Amino acid sequence: MKIDDLKLFVKVVELGSFTAAANALDLPRANVSRRISELESKLSVPLFHRTTRSLSLTNQGEIYHQELLKALALFDHASHAINQSDERVSGKIKLGMLSETHDVLQPILFDFIDQHPDVELDVRVIQNGFIDMYQQGLDIAFHGGGLIDSDLIARKILPLDRCLVAAPSYITQHGLADTIQALAEHTALCFRWPNGEVDNRWQFAEGEIKVSSKFVSNSIAFIKDSALSGRGIAFLPRILVAKELESGGLVHILQQYKATAEHGYLLYPQPRTLNLASRALIQHLIQEIPKLA
Structure with missing residues (x-):
């Protein structure tokens, strides 16, 4: 048995599917499936229960996986001991x-x-x-x-320390909100989370405010550029707008309000x-x- 095939088996268990293991190792899915089948054939036991929707270890597969983790750890330790004089990480x-x-x-x-x-x-x-x-x-x-x-x-x-930012041109045209409640009267630039939810409930130590927006995007770049263009107020991590705040492209507004920790x-x-x-x-x-x- 090849060490690479044993490590492949461990990777399949770790990620829960042949496809995920193939993606992780840059291998064709068919290659992963074939090598696992060959490993099962050499062991003369099925390692996985296979259905069209799920993949799970058999009892023998669970035992084999637990013992294999110990064996591979020893193998890696031995390999490291032999090559410990070579400090180059690759x-x-x-x-x-x-x-x-x-x-x-x-x-x-x-x-x-x-x-x-x-x-x-x-x-x-x-x-x-x-x-x-x-x-x-x-x-x-x-x-x-x-x-x-x-x-x-x-x-x-x-x-992540989020802060409220707007361009000087937006402030000149629409005025400066003096409380977080006043944000409801302004145009907000809202992020759409990967699960589809719109981040339109902005959290502060002093309370929550629901904002409305004509611009929603799952791209932070789009939101930041829209803020720089004077299109509205954005609620972004300070680390992502630090350069714009320093240059004056964006202004940190309502600094007296502290965002809920993220x-x-x-x-x-x-x-x-x-x-x-x-x-x-x-x-x-x-x-x-x-x-x-």
Whole structure:
């Protein structure tokens, strides 16, 4: 039996489907299905219950999976011990990055690549870390918004600290809201979450205000550009509008009101299922991203 086939079996169990494992490993789905069938044939036992809608381990498959995790951990430890003199980190990492965060995160990622030139970084723009982790076969993903019950590790990594912003041209034309209640009389620029819900109930320590909008988008870039064009008031993470606030393109309004705390998260599976490069990047991100705050 090949070690790669055993690791493939573990990846299928971890992700819950042949398709997700194929996406994660950049393999054709038929290749994954064939190799798992060959593994079952060599073992002379079925490892999975297969239906058109689900995939689950048999009793024998569950036992095999648990014992295989221990064996693969020993194998990886032995391989590391042999190669411990070689400190070069290498491998491919699939990273999911939220829209409009690249200019903030690029310097951190470039620094990592400079430290580990043998690493191949495949960056994908995503909407929801929990969903896209499986659909795109990611190793690591950023996530903002509510958490979903999952086997993934969700590490709180950065406060999002939202603020109300508008362009000077909008303020000149429509006046400046003096309370959060007055926002109901202004044009709001609202984000549409990946689940389809419109973010039109803005939360503050002092209370909630429901806003109305002629502009709704699932693109932070569209909302920010609309605000810069004087089309309305946006409620965005400060980290994503820091440059515009500094340049004067946007103005932070109603600064006396503090938004309800929200956080950005780093998502990843159990570290034992990740390659050395992915584990190294996780540690790098954990160390460097909080400095952005």
